[in-house]
Amino acid sequence: MKQWYDNAIIYQVYPRSFQDSNNDGLGDLEGLLQRLDYIKKLGVNAIWINPVFTSPQVDNGYDVSNYFNIDPHFGSMDTMNALIKRAHELGMHIILDFVLNHTSDQHPWFQDALKSPKSLFRDYYIWEHTKDGQVPNNWGSFFGGSVWAQHPTEKNTYYFHLFDQHMPDLNWANPEVRQAMIEVAKYWVEKGVDGLRLDAFIHIAKANLRQDFPSAEKGAVIAEPMYANLPNVVTYLQEFINELRKINPDLFILGEGASAGPELAALYTRSNRGNALCDGIVSFRNLPKERLAQQDPLAMKLNLPAKEKLDLAQLPESIVHWQTSLAQTTQPTLYFSNHDMPRMATAYADSEYFERSLKTLATMQYLQKGVPIIYYGEELGLKNVELERFTAFQDQTVTALKSQLSGREQTEVLKYLSQTHKTPARQPMPWDDSANQGFSEHEPWLRTSSKQVTVAAEEDDPDSLLNFYRQLLHLKQQDLFANGEFRLLTAPTGLLVYERYLAGKSALVVTNLTSDSMSYTNDDWTNADITYTVGQVTLDDKQWHLAPWSSIVLKQDQLPWL
Ligand code: GLC
16 A cells, blocks of 8 residues: 655754744744745655754753653744644645654653662663672763763662763663553654654664673774664564554654664565564665775874765665665665765765766665655755864764864864764754854854855755755656666666656666766667756767766656667
């Protein structure tokens, strides 16, 4: 049976950065509500909103202290209700970011659990005891240091936190926790949200805690096999999703499987005796990447993440792998970035052919079979913002770097991190060229990008990236591009070519992802109609010539091989 999300085109909104309605420098739900028409006009039909539940905001809302209410920074439950209602009136769906692996340490469950080993909520979290003041094992947290933090008063008692120490992991092995989280999610599904993005769900099962992860390194080490993708993840997930589907069979579940490649994504979307799991997976492994040959020596010395670019030699195989692995269960998700990654325009654009390269990349990516997820501002060509202070990254490991560096090195590292770190990709949306770019009348929580693109400027320019995205996403809504079969064609490295076909109609997409001119011949397509071109494309005796970063989309009312 067809579901609404088979044709989903998702827009991801980081709510603290989209639109501030009460001029406190932080974006909010009322601001988002005011901008729904803009989102609708883009051609999307679903909005994924990063977490807005009550939270001390240690990790911008991923540390939830009350799942049944909206954080006052973002507004009230009334505004959330109005947002859901208005989005539905506009024919759009709301997908909430749902944090289920951990809570805030301020959550009443954890506060109660801290009080005594006899607390009814003690077993909602994960505890270990040692005798000698050592942490229970060497497993490392994704946010640096050990996964273990000491109980404030009970000696030799530790709780487990995979992320920040103010975000203790829930103990999903406890059936009461599983039931409690089902109740929380039910509340939102009953309220009428259309989907949930399950944050970090691949970590809800843990291995036996009384073992070190084998490593030559001293101290805490990242130990994925101990806390990622363990067999019980599927068991817990299935129970959770089944209960929610009883309330809304059309509920869309987008799972965040950070380390998932195509096989794991297939596992998490595979239906088992009618019990479906996720409907889509987002991961860090969606695109093949290679390290840039020229690496910054200081960044390497400090062990900062390497700068990367698209691995063009691996790209066709990677696309086919994702497409085929998910063909039986769902479809791939198509995106370049999100709030945890550098922005597309920073990571992948060619500075010499900036706008054209972004148009061609979007063509290559979003006309494939799959669900596009557009990260707010991407449609404008927004780049990561340059942050000029170490504390602005809001990341303890970055703050700690400052004291190790000379003044000149500090400037260099800030510049480097502005391109690779997640925080500079979360800047306020630039609506116009007023003081804070129309985002707020107050100084925004994070710097706005100076001298950058704005919605107002692009609105009036028919060739702008914004207007290109609108056309592209409207094309994507057509049945052929939403549901047609996908077939990758062989082409020289750097040219990505594929066909879509459905009910006797077909399309060819040819994209030159390099700064060289490239040619392409395909006799099946010489009489087809041109839907659009990016850059310069010419046809000369059955051969298409594509200037650097150019692309062409062709359509015909027949199947290419007939
Ligand atoms: C996910 C989120 C990330 C957050 C983490 C902890 O990976 O995308 O932003 O910090 O989970 O909740």
